[in-house]
Amino acid sequence: xxxxxxxxxxxxxxxxxxxxxxxxxxxxxxxxxxxxxxxxxxxxxxxxxxxxxxxxxxxxxxxxxxxxxxxxxxxxxxxxxxxxxxxxxxxxxxxxxxxxxxxxxxxxxxxxxxxxxxxxxxxxxxxxxxxxxxxxxxxxxxxxxxxxxxxxxxxxxxxxxxxxxxxxxxxxxxxxxxxxxxxxxxxxxxxxxxxxxxxxxxxxxxxxxxxxxxxxx
Amino acid sequence: xxxxxxxxxxxxxxxxxxxxxxxxxxxxxxxxxxxxxxxxxxxxxxxxxxxxxxxxxxxxxxxxxxxxxxxxxxxxxxxxxxxxxxxxxxxxxxxxxxxxxxxxxxxxxxxxxxxxxxxxxxxxxxxxxxxxxxxxxxxxxxxxxxxxxxxxxxxxxxxxxxxxxxxxxxxxxxxxxxxxxxxxxxxxxxxxxxxxxxxxxxxxxxxxxxxxxxxxxxxxxxxxxxxxxxxxxxxxxxxxxxxxxxxxxxxxxxxxxxx
Ligand SMILES: Nc1ncnc2c1ncn2[C@@H]1O[C@H](COP(=O)(O)OP(=O)(O)OP(=O)(O)O)[C@@H](O)[C@H]1O
Ligand SMILES: [Mg+2]
Numbered sequence: 001x002x003x004x005x006x007x008x009x010x011x012x013x014x015x016x017x018x019x020x021x022x023x024x025x026x027x028x029x030x031x032x033x034x035x036x037x038x039x040x041x042x043x044x045x046x047x048x049x050x051x052x053x054x055x056x057x058x059x060x061x062x063x064x065x066x067x068x069x070x071x072x073x074x075x076x077x078x079x080x081x082x083x084x085x086x087x088x089x090x091x092x093x094x095x096x097x098x099x100x101x102x103x104x105x106x107x108x109x110x111x112x113x114x115x116x117x118x119x120x121x122x123x124x125x126x127x128x129x130x131x132x133x134x135x136x137x138x139x140x141x142x143x144x145x146x147x148x149x150x151x152x153x154x155x156x157x158x159x160x161x162x163x164x165x166x167x168x169x170x171x172x173x174x175x176x177x178x179x180x181x182x183x184x185x186x187x188x189x190x191x192x193x194x195x196x197x198x199x200x201x202x203x204x205x206x207x208x209x210x211x212x213x214x215x216x217x
Numbered sequence: 218x219x220x221x222x223x224x225x226x227x228x229x230x231x232x233x234x235x236x237x238x239x240x241x242x243x244x245x246x247x248x249x250x251x252x253x254x255x256x257x258x259x260x261x262x263x264x265x266x267x268x269x270x271x272x273x274x275x276x277x278x279x280x281x282x283x284x285x286x287x288x289x290x291x292x293x294x295x296x297x298x299x300x301x302x303x304x305x306x307x308x309x310x311x312x313x314x315x316x317x318x319x320x321x322x323x324x325x326x327x328x329x330x331x332x333x334x335x336x337x338x339x340x341x342x343x344x345x346x347x348x349x350x351x352x353x354x355x356x357x358x359x360x361x362x363x364x365x366x367x368x369x370x371x372x373x374x375x376x377x378x379x380x381x382x383x384x385x386x387x388x389x390x391x392x393x394x395x396x397x398x399x400x401x402x403x404x405x406x407x408x409x410x411x412x413x414x415x416x417x418x419x420x421x422x423x424x425x426x427x428x429x430x431x432x433x434x435x436x437x438x439x440x441x442x443x444x445x446x447x448x449x450x451x452x453x454x455x456x457x458x459x460x461x462x463x464x465x466x467x468x469x470x471x472x473x474x475x476x
Contacts, residue, residue: 119380
């Protein structure tokens with residue numbers, strides 16, 4: 001029995017946006033936290049730590065996000081832990097985002113001139129102080145624009161969580177489409193909503209790039 | 218203000234040794250950058266190092282505060298071995314100030330913050346104390362009025378004077394200078410050299426890599442000439458410039474003194 005596409009269906013779609021946003025937020029906060037660790041490991045003085053972080057990045061950048069979500073979701077089920085789809089998607093996206101943010105931020109850290117390291121080392125500052133007071137504040141300026149740019153990608157990536165059954169915007173679209181059988185209309189609206197979420201972020205990223213694009217020296 | 222000047226009557230060579238480099242070897246990969254370098258620097262002594270590009274001058278002074286790690290021989294700074302323990306390394310770095318060719322001020326911090334950071338974090342001074350010391354040295358390099366500006370708002374000469382003040386705020390026992398005036402416009406060289414000269418007159422132990430031979434003549438106790446990773450020749454400026462012993466030194470001096 002095919003239903004009509006009414007305002008109820010429309011609001012069902014719109015209300016699913018909060019799950020997309022929630023998942024994006026969790027993955028971003030988690031990914032940023034873990035990503036900072038990855039970036040610091042990648043730029044650390046210890047070879048084994050750099051190699052470990054490098055392997056992590058290689059694996060998560062080199063395999064499809066969808067497979068990572070599957071592995072987290074079904075992997076957890078296999079060991080007997082029942083994860084709900086939100087948790088599985090959040091974990092998968094966090095691990096993935098950490099690899100990408102880690103790599104972006106590694107570049108930002110390494111873009112800080114060697115003289116800054118040398119001057120702070122020569123002053124007797126220790127690694128933690130050097131990082132916190134000298135390197136990271138300068139790297140952060142360069143990092144904001146590409147980080148917001150990555151956030152746009154992350155919001156769109158959350159649509160893959162639909163495949164493991166998490167009802168975010170895309171999954172809501174599939175549900176509505178199954179009932180109304182108006183794919184073009186439904187997915188057109190879904191796409192438009194994603195666009196409405198991402199476009200301001202893209203604009204913001206471009207604005208930030210203009211503002212921080214050149215590091216003040 | 219600084220380390221009290223050693224009694225001028227004591228010749229530099231008879232004062233205690235501040236830095237001892239004995240048979241120091243340094244490799245970059247397979248490239249032999251320092252070859253059996255021996256150098257004793259006494260308290261209050263002013264050394265000028267010169268030599269052609271790539272001869273190892275920077276490498277030599279960067280080994281003293283372990284910005285580069287040496288592989289053979291030993292370096293002892295004020296009784297502490299460099300490279301033996303990380304505690305020793307901390308001690309050496311806290312006591313050795315360094316000034317770079319490219320200033321290397323922290324662009325996101327004000328001049329005052331540049332000067333107070335290490336005293337606060339390394340020496341554990343309270344912010345007020347650190348600021349008082351910073352202002353003292355900023356006055357010393359004659360730019361106290363720039364304290365709240367950012368490095369990017371200063372001229373090159375001013376930036377280099379801030380860099381000197383920043384190093385002095387740690388009350389170092391030794392100051393290392395790596396071509397401090399080479400990146401400066403000619404009209405700013407003098408203000409930096411004057412700062413260094415006044416530092417020398419206060420009895421600071423200094424090692425300066427520089428091609429400013431006027432400065433060497435005026436303040437150096439010893440001039441050292443390096444070539445291909447070796448100390449080729451050394452001596453007081455009067456004899457060094459008047460009667461260089463080695464052919465390599467003569468060639469080098471001929472090049473830099475007549476251009
Ligand atoms: N990090 C490094 N890796 C490899 N080789 C290096 C490194 N640093 C310096 N070298 C090499 O070691 C040699 C000595 O370099 P150093 O910087 O000490 O010379 P310098 O006398 O200071 O020269 P300049 O007057 O150009 O500053 C050079 O041949 C240089 O190419
Ligand atoms: Mg050099």
